[in-house]
Amino acid sequence: MFVLVNLKAYPCDPIEVATAAADVADDSGVRVAVAPQAAHIDAVSETGVETWAQHVSPNPHGSYTGSTLAEAAADAGAEGTLLNHSENRLKLADIDGSLEAAERADLETIVCANNPAQIGAAAALGPDAVAVEPPELIGTGTPVSKADPDIVTGAVDAAARVDGDVDVLCGAGISTGEDLVSASDLGATGVLLASGVAKADDPRAALEDLVEPLN
Numbered sequence: 001m002f003v004l005v006n007l008k009a010y011p012c013d014p015i016e017v018a019t020a021a022a023d024v025a026d027d028s029g030v031r032v033a034v035a036p037q038a039a040h041i042d043a044v045s046e047t048g049v050e051t052w053a054q055h056v057s058p059n060p061h062g063s064y065t066g067s068t069l070a071e072a073a074a075d076a077g078a079e080g081t082l083l084n085h086s087e088n089r090l091k092l093a094d095i096d097g098s099l100e101a102a103e104r105a106d107l108e109t110i111v112c113a114n115n116p117a118q119i120g121a122a123a124a125l126g127p128d129a130v131a132v133e134p135p136e137l138i139g140t141g142t143p144v145s146k147a148d149p150d151i152v153t154g155a156v157d158a159a160a161r162v163d164g165d166v167d168v169l170c171g172a173g174i175s176t177g178e179d180l181v182s183a184s185d186l187g188a189t190g191v192l193l194a195s196g197v198a199k200a201d202d203p204r205a206a207l208e209d210l211v212e213p214l215n
């Protein structure tokens with residue numbers, strides 16, 4: 001299972017989370033990555049943890065003030081990027097453009113979507129993976145795998161119908177090892193989570209608990 005921790009714009013210490021995630025990945029053998037704010041990619045990747053961008057722009061080098069260039073994210077140490085998170089929705093043409101930009105910069109890609117129909121559309125654009133995250137469950141602590149398991153199995157089916165090579169992650173309310181096992185049982189190959197780690201009093205303990213059933 002792939003565990004991707006999205007730090008969003010939470011007021012956590014990205015280096016504390018990244019260091020804990022790197023140690024937990026080393027100790028458990030589970031693939032754990034962290035997606036910090038763009039300005040923290042460099043410092044987070046210095047910890048040795050697999051580092052992802054939260055978004056990259058479709059733009060190439062040029063006069064594009066305020067853009068997050070895929071090449072700049074990669075130069076800073078990012079190995080992949082999320083796209084179209086429900087808190088940063090993109091137009092279809094921009095998802096496509098950002099996927100091209102990510103490919104140019106050799107970044108792995110996950111396109112987020114709300115439901116199985118959108119997952120099918122996202123998979124058709126050719127990302128490495130898609131992630132289904134029902135917005136109404138994000139940040140609630142109620143895991144999608146328990147509250148709406150059909151949305152996960154529906155997403156797995158929708159992606160497989162379009163492209164059997166596209167991995168499917170799920171997210172929203174995931175915080176425990178039990179949630180991770182349920183997600184895997186539903187056919188997801190990874191989870192995307194945020195508040196369960198970024199808002200935890202002890203992010204290291206939260207990460208250890210998460211991967212515990214996989215050891």
Ligand SMILES: O=C(CO)COP(=O)(O)O
Binds near residue numbers: 006196
């Ligand atoms: O949006 C998410 C990850 O990208 C999920 O957020 P929570 O884990 O806080 O529900």
